Amino acid sequence: MKSLIDILDLTTQELDELIATAQDIIANPAKYATSCHGKKLATLFFEPSTRTRMSFEAAMYELGGNVISVTGAGTSSAAKGESVADTAKTVSCYTDIIAIRHPKEGAAYVTAKNATVPVINAGDGGHCHPTQTLADLLTIYREKGRLNNMTIGVCGDLKFGRTVHSLINAMSRYDNIKFILISPEELQVPTYVTKDVLEQKGIPYVQTTDLEAVMPELDILYMTRVQRERFFNEEDYLRLKDSYILNMDKLKNAKPDLSILHPLPRVNEISVAVDDDPRACYFKQVLNGKYMRMALILKLLKEAGQL
């Protein structure tokens, strides 16, 4: 049973196919309006979400399918101590595909191991968030017309930023990509990304704390939020939360065709004034995420023999 737990579960050919399907959905939405008629998506969200959950649900409705939801651990049997494995087996009895968000790292993997339907990781703690990466890839592709030959700056909380880890994993498979990793020292990218991915593949990268110094080099600037919910210590969060705030002044040396991405939600790390700049792409990302989730649901249900 094909599931999507980590972005590396998809080959670059599969990524290209998903992007092509998403582009076709954008061009011909009516063609897909009943593709998932009679199918049910379970959205199990044990952590707060606005975009990801609504995006999955909107995606399934636009494919003609239905949605059953659990939102918050307190409203399901998880509150009674039910394991993730048992939840997966139970939900498989009611639905055709599962999207799960859970605060514990590896929860989606455990779900996929125990479910009898395809599982999509909608975020497992600070670990992975592959469907955000699908949104990111489609956005980069639509803005740049390519996924190779570019310098990508990733800024903010790179330690707990699951979208960052998935993005680096995905983009490191394309040719001539350079990463500039901008973060406070305490929030640097984990070694399972720098050592096991970037260095093993010989991908050039630089770690720095200075966003403005590297701004002129960037084709993509991927901003992230310092996430309060990932800290055990409130003092550490307060000390680091305002490390990087992108405003128009900091953009004065940026390339005219820079694309600014952010997985959202933002708190204050991008000034609202930047929203009107044509280089701001983060709300386009939101829409692109829905199209890529539609393409993914179609792919996984087809491969499971459900369509």
Place this chain on the structure above:
Amino acid sequence: MNIDSITNGIVIDHITAGNGMKLYELLGLGELECSVAIIKNASSGKIGKKDIIKIDADIPVNFDVVGFVDPNATINIIKDGVLVEKRNIEMPEHLVNVIKCKNPRCITSCEQEIDHIFKLTDREHNVYRCIYCETKAN
């Protein structure tokens, strides 16, 4: 101490000095009823100093644990006072329920009866990572 001083048992030899106690603990040798000897910092022509573990009983040894702690160790099986088998150890691809993930955010910290599984991700540097959260074993 000579290998042939055991009649039926196992000698884990050429353990890098300092790894003997870790191996003793992970193999659960403290729970055995038979005689178990740990020799620390023995002279070795091959590696300078080494640790040796001698188990005076023919018990099953988890070779994956030995390969994880010290892939350079060798295992000698003694039967009727004779060395009948000398086995070189390899690093296992997976470690199942040998060590636990120390990441408090990992699903293994709360999911009941879940196997703790680590995968070899870097053979050159002997790196194992949790299959659930990718945290490095140490």
